[in-house]
Amino acid sequence: MINSGDNSDPSVLPTVPFHNRIEQLASLLEKTIAVDASRFHHRVVVQDGVDATLDELRLTYSGLDNYLASVALEVRQALPTLAAILQEHEHRYNSVLYFPQLGFHIALPFSKARLAALGLTYRFASPSAHYYKHAIMTRLDETLGDIYTRIVDRELDLLQSVREDVLHYGAAMTALADRLADLDALASMAHTARILGWVRPHLTRTRGIHIEDGRHPLVEMACQGDFIPNDIHLAPTPRDALAVHSDLTEEATKASHDRGGSAFRRPHRAGEGILLTGPNSSGKSVYVKQTGVIVFLSHIGSYVPARRARIGMVDHLMTRLQTSESVSRPESAFVIDVRQVAHALQIATPRSLLLMDEFGKGTDAGNGISLFCGVLKYLLNFPKRGDDPSV
Secondary structure, eight states, X not given: OOOTTSOSOTTTSOOOTTHHHHHHHHHHHHHHBOHHHHHHHTSOOBOTTSOHHHHHHHHHHHTHHHHHHHHHHHHHHHOHHHHHHHHXXXXXXXXXXXXXXXXXXXXXXXXXXXXXXXXXXXXXXXXTXXXXXXXXXXXXXXXTOSHHHHHHHHHHHHHHHHHHHHGGXXXXXXHHHHHHHHHHHHHHHHHHHHHHTOBOOEEESSSOEEEEEEOOHHHHHHOSSOOOOEEEEEOOOSTTOEEEEOOOOHHHHHHHHHHTSOOOOOOOOOBSEEEEOOOTTSSHHHHHHHHHHHHHHHHTTOOBSSSEEEEEOOSEEEEEOOOOOBTTBOOOHHHHHHHHHHHHHHHOOTTEEEEESSTTTTSOHHHXXXXXXXXXXXXXXXXXXXXXXXX
């Protein structure tokens, strides 16, 4: 429930339209569907009192055991020879059973050839009994019929009518589903922020990204040791200003590999872009990805995994991080990478954030480095569009 007396923004979860229609639909389903019985029978069961025909069938079915006990006595009285055979085998009783779709049968604990002379027709057997048809059973089939199947069929007819009625509430149900989806997303983000200690980011209209003690939420949960947080500072600077960070130590790299986390010391210089270098398994990819994750989370209204975050709003978040090859796509990994970066360069604006990880691999080393440097130079100069995007 949402407290109407709180100070929350009412525009976050506006009043659900058609609320009267929702109440009508809920009342219809509550009066029609027997929830507990449906759960017990593993199918949708209609409530008692909805349909007179269904109620009559159920009443007959509920008293079937007592009625069939009297029919079993009738069988023994009509077939004294059968009663004598039962006594020979020290069985005092026979029984009459109903099987859905198979009808009514006499159940006997044995099979005898001379039973055919009594008008008993053998049908099938189970580990505990043999089942026969008789004129009395045929009479029950004609008078009572396949009563359980009739109950189910009647319920299906009634439920089909309910389905047709529900279609008239489509607009109200769609509106409710939209609001519930919003509420579910907001509740999930709030719960995550509370249990993981995330903070509220400060979004600004000015360009720049400043994150203190940022963390990658998934890697932090998966790493065996303590995740080492990292800062990131991207801000508008004079042209060709590029912050280059390569301050990893061998000890930090080894510690990162052992723990499965990030091992960067905190970069402190701000630049229009950041060029990050370091040995394998040092946490470069985690650092790049956590930047994108934090920026994305801040733009969807979520708290972020950091100690403090001041983030300028971006219009595009573009990445060249991972390439998935496929036999259905006749292109090499290098060609796919180039296409991704080319598309990013075409749509980038001064408010765009471009994340690249090892762009230029997959071809000759010299050509790859040259291509990468050319892309960086283009982004830092960014002709015809004013300020540079962040990279």
